[in-house]
Amino acid sequence: MRWFVWGFFFAFLSGLSVSASAEDACPRNGTLGVSRTVEIDTTGGPGFGMEHYKAYDFLQDKEVVLTFDDGPQKYSTEAVLKALADECVKATFFSIGKMALGYPEIIREVSKAGHTVGTHTWSHKAIGKLKTFDDGKAEIERGVSAVHRAVGGPIAPFFRFPTLVDTPEAVAYLGKRNIAMFSTDIDSVDYKPQTVDHLIKSVMAKLDKRGKGIILMHDIHKRTAQALPIILAQLKAKGYKIVHMTAKAPVVTLAEFDEAIEKEAKGLPQVGAERPMSSVVKTVGGAAPKDDGAGDATEPEGMPTAPAEESVHAPDGGGSASAPLPAFPSAASPAKKSTVAPETAVPPGTTPGPGKQSSNEPSSAVSGNSGIATSPAASAASSATAPASPPLMTTASVVRTVSGEEAKLAAPAAPAAKSEAPQETTHKSLMERAKETWKLWFGE
Numbered sequence: 025m026r027w028f029v030w031g032f033f034f035a036f037l038s039g040l041s042v043s044a045s046a047e048d049a050c051p052r053n054g055t056l057g058v059s060r061t062v063e064i065d066t067t068g069g070p071g072f073g074m075e076h077y078k079a080y081d082f083l084q085d086k087e088v089v090l091t092f093d094d095g096p097q098k099y100s101t102e103a104v105l106k107a108l109a110d111e112c113v114k115a116t117f118f119s120i121g122k123m124a125l126g127y128p129e130i131i132r133e134v135s136k137a138g139h140t141v142g143t144h145t146w147s148h149k150a151i152g153k154l155k156t157f158d159d160g161k162a163e164i165e166r167g168v169s170a171v172h173r174a175v176g177g178p179i180a181p182f183f184r185f186p187t188l189v190d191t192p193e194a195v196a197y198l199g200k201r202n203i204a205m206f207s208t209d210i211d212s213v214d215y216k217p218q219t220v221d222h223l224i225k226s227v228m229a230k231l232d233k234r235g236k237g238i239i240l241m242h243d244i245h246k247r248t249a250q251a252l253p254i255i256l257a258q259l260k261a262k263g264y265k266i267v268h269m270t271a272k273a274p275v276v277t278l279a280e281f282d283e284a285i286e287k288e289a290k291g292l293p294q295v296g297a298e299r300p301m302s303s304v305v306k307t308v309g310g311a312a313p314k315d316d317g318a319g320d321a322t323e324p325e326g327m328p329t330a331p332a333e334e335s336v337h338a339p340d341g342g343g344s345a346s347a348p349l350p351a352f353p354s355a356a357s358p359a360k361k362s363t364v365a366p367e368t369a370v371p372p373g374t375t376p377g378p379g380k381q382s383s384n385e386p387s388s389a390v391s392g393n394s395g396i397a398t399s400p401a402a403s404a405a406s407s408a409t410a411p412a413s414p415p416l417m418t419t420a421s422v423v424r425t426v427s428g429e430e431a432k433l434a435a436p437a438a439p440a441a442k443s444e445a446p447q448e449t450t451h452k453s454l455m456e457r458a459k460e461t462w463k464l465w466f467g468e
Contacts, residue, residue, distance in 0.1 A: 060428025069199030073207025121170030142182030178274035209237030
């Protein structure tokens with residue numbers, strides 16, 4: 025009789041688990057999903073994004089790549105992740121090293137969710153405005169080492185220049201390091217003060233006009249997090265397809281910069297070695313504060329802050345990139361999920377974060393008709409077709425579809441979303457749930 029009851033509950037809980045897994049798994053019926061996943065061979069540092077690099081245009085009509093810069097940031101990045109998860113969509117995040125070290129638990133969530141993590145320098149300094157290229161090299165490599173350290177695992181050899189301004193030296197260096205460069209096709213300009221409705225209409229109007237493209241957004245802005253669910257809904261309604269970019273091989277960090285980042289981390293625990301605050305600090309006298317969630321409304325002192333609401337760039341494209349490194353919190357600091365905090369709140373004791381990525385700000389030179397500010401040296405580099413890339417490589421040899429059906433030139437519309445690996449779930453095992461139910465009903 026006892027084994028019969030056990031079998032009954034096991035079958036019952038199995039049904040519940042299967043239903044829950046089916047509900048949580050991606051792709052799900054009715055979601056936007058991912059139409060195809062491409063694998064990029066970054067050998068030689070190829071460039072992508074037609075505003076600057078025109079050699080490898082791998083997207084077909086109605087195909088879209090979503091990219092986010094400058095994060096991670098508390099609240100806004102978490103809300104962006106939720107919006108993407110709700111639609112079973114994957115994106116690429118170009119993270120700043122300082123921000124990743126400041127919020128390691130958030131950038132790890134980005135990676136765990138299956139998104140591609142690239143880099144965006146250490147502190148968002150414009151490479152072309154540094155005194156020497158050794159300084160520019162340090163910005164690039166410290167960013168790579170910091171994001172790699174924060175994620176605690178492989179990241180992609182994908183890089184985006186702050187303010188989208190490259191230099192011949194930087195392009196050549198990334199080519200030698202086999203790190204791909206990314207510009208954009210559609211700049212959301214979400215850093216500029218505007219309503220959420222205006223942002224949505226602007227992005228969709230640019231996309232409808234172009235018909236496809238790599239979209240640049242920033243996961244540090246509240247308005248972007250609020251607009252994203254509606255943008256995804258409109259993409260789905262208009263028949264756009266999401267393409268997810270992955271790398272053929274992970275980036276290889278350099279030991280000297282890994283060592284430098286360990287000094288910057290100031291004792292931040294490695295992945296897997298973190299302890300929750302409750303196991304480290306315990307109230308032994310007096311009354312412990314109530315955990316009503318109110319403490320999560322503002323960020324703790326010392327947290328790195330994202331660029332302010334207004335553009336902090338000078339007319340020549342310079343920004344507040346020289347701000348001192350903020351004090352980094354413990355990696356065990358809890359993150360409030362699916363909540364967007366006001367962007368205007370700046371916690372006391374913090375220092376300005378990296379300058380806002382602004383590709384449409386005034387400059388002494390403009391690359392073509394793209395409206396993207398470039399220096400004279402960068403214009404010469406950008407006019408070439410991915411100068412660091414092997415000259416005879418075709419798009420097919422650099423970008424390979426690894427999931428979903430290869431887009432056809434004769435019929436560019438991508439097929440329905442193909443199956444992807446289901447997201448990780450946090451359900452208890454069936455045996456654990458069965459034992460708990462038995463104990464509740466029948467005792468030990």
